[in-house]
Amino acid sequence: MNVYAAILEKKQQGKKQIAILIDPDKHQEHDFKVMAKRFQKLPIDYLFVGGSLLSYDLLDACLTAFKMETKFPLVIFPGSVMQVNRKADAILLLSLVSGRNADLLIGRHVEAVPYLKQAKIETLSTAYLLIESGKITTAQYISSTLPIPADKAEIASLTAQAAEMLGHKLIYLDAGSGALNSVPEEMIKLVRNNIQLPLIVGGGIRTAEQAKSKLIAGADLLVIGNILEQQPQLLQQMVDAVFNFNQSE
Numbered sequence: 001m002n003v004y005a006a007i008l009e010k011k012q013q014g015k016k017q018i019a020i021l022i023d024p025d026k027h028q029e030h031d032f033k034v035m036a037k038r039f040q041k042l043p044i045d046y047l048f049v050g051g052s053l054l055s056y057d058l059l060d061a062c063l064t065a066f067k068m069e070t071k072f073p074l075v076i077f078p079g080s081v082m083q084v085n086r087k088a089d090a091i092l093l094l095s096l097v098s099g100r101n102a103d104l105l106i107g108r109h110v111e112a113v114p115y116l117k118q119a120k121i122e123t124l125s126t127a128y129l130l131i132e133s134g135k136i137t138t139a140q141y142i143s144s145t146l147p148i149p150a151d152k153a154e155i156a157s158l159t160a161q162a163a164e165m166l167g168h169k170l171i172y173l174d175a176g177s178g179a180l181n182s183v184p185e186e187m188i189k190l191v192r193n194n195i196q197l198p199l200i201v202g203g204g205i206r207t208a209e210q211a212k213s214k215l216i217a218g219a220d221l222l223v224i225g226n227i228l229e230q231q232p233q234l235l236q237q238m239v240d241a242v243f244n245f246n247q248s249e
Contacts, residue, residue: 001073001089002122003046003073003075003089003090003122003124004090004122004124004169004170006045006073007170007198007220007221008198010045010220011198011220014249015246015249016215016219016220016221016222016242016245016246017045017046017220017221017222017242018044018045018046018221018222018223018224018238018239018242019044019045019046019047019048019075019200019221019222019223019224020039020044020046020047020048020223020224020225020228020235021048021049021050021077021202021223021224021225021226022035022047022048022049022062022066022225023050023051023177023225023226024049024050024051024058024059024061024062025051025058026051027058027062029058029061032058032061032062032064032065032066033065033068033069035065035066036065036066036068036069036070037069038235039066039070039072039235040069040070040071040072042235042236042239043239043242043243044072044239045072045073045221046072046073046074046075046221047066047070047072047073047074047075048075048076048077048092048223048225049062049063049066049074049075049076049077049088050076050077050078050079050083051077051079051138051177059076059083059085060085060087063085063087063088064087067087073089073090074087074088074089074090075088075089075090075091075092075124076088076090076091076092076121077092077094078091078092078094079142080108081108081111081112081115082115084112084115084116084119084121085119085121086118086119086120086121088119088121089121089122090121090122090123090124091116091119091121091122091123091124092124092126092128092170092172093109093112093116093123093124093125093126094126094128094172095109095125095126095127095128095163095168096128096130096143096145097127097128097129097159097162097163097168098128098129098130098131098145098147098148098156098159099130099143099144099145099146100145101143101144101145104143104145124169124170125167125168125169125170126168126169126170126171126172126200127159127160127163127164127166127168127170127171127172128172128174129148129156129159129160129163129171129172129173129174130143130145130147130148130174130175130176131147131148131150131156131173131174131175131176131183131184131187131203132147132148132149132150132175133147133150133175133176133179133180133181133182133203133204134150134179134180134181135178135179135180137175137176137177137178137179137203138176138177138178139174139176139177140176147176150181150183150184150187151184153184153186153187153190153191154190156173156187156190156191157187157190157191157193157194160173160191160194160195160197161194161195164195164196164197168197169197169198170197170198170199170200171191171195171197171198171199171200172200172201172202173187173188173191173199173200173201173202173219174200174201174202174203174223175202175203175204176203176204177203177225177226178226179203179204179226180204181204182201182203182204182205182206182210182214183201183202183203183204183214185213185214185216185217186217188201188214188217188218188219189217189218191218192217192218192219193218198220198221199218199219199220199221200219200220200221200222200223201214201219201221201222201223202222202223202224202225203223203226205222205224205227205238206227206234207234207237208234208237208238208240208241209241211224211238211241211242212241212245215241215242215245216245222238222242224238
């Protein structure tokens with residue numbers, strides 16, 4: 001399936017979307033099938049799979065389990081060049097436009113080309129903006145970049161606009177895995193008002209109320225991850241928040 005076309009279609013219909021982010025490193029291999037069976041009954045739009053490290057190389061096992069048990073589009077959220085796998089439907093080709101690390105703006109992408117061509121999966125050119133969240137996140141540490149300050153919405157907006165002009169297909173505002181604070185609604189709203197591209201927001205979203213506030217502010221696609229590993233019972237509430245928002249529109 002064409003993942004980007006699906007994202008665009010739902011955006012044009014005014015429908016909000018939700019992706020569940022699974023970090024294989026935070027689970028055992030036998031967990032994936034159990035999770036997949038639990039997820040398949042929920043109205044989830046996409047499953048993002050990946051992490052900043054993937055020390056135990058469980059990416060393939062994770063993708064295999066979810067591909068067997070669910071019909072959700074599987075999208076790799078890569079933390080390195082090696083996180084490419086043909087079992088996925090697509091990969092977020094992340095360009096860290098909020099930082100000034102040349103390797104993460106274009107360098108690693110050049111290295112990834114042979115793997116991407118071999119895998120033959122859809123590549124989604126994504127402008128990735130790391131937003132300050134109250135602590136040093138894994139993404140910040142690994143990328144060796146400073147996040148955009150949470151109170152500098154104008155910087156985020158201008159950065160997103162520049163990324164759109166450069167031809168990126170998606171804008172991703174991320175507070176990072178394990179964030180203390182989520183991306184502020186004021187920032188989401190300003191970015192939304194100044195771009196036409198689908199807007200992804202993730203990191204630090206811990207309640208259904210927070211999820212709803214991000215949608216109202218202008219997020220098109222919410223990414224929920226770390227909190228579900230800590231409190232899996234919140235999954236239904238998060239999914240319901242998006243479903244109920246769409247029903248009310």
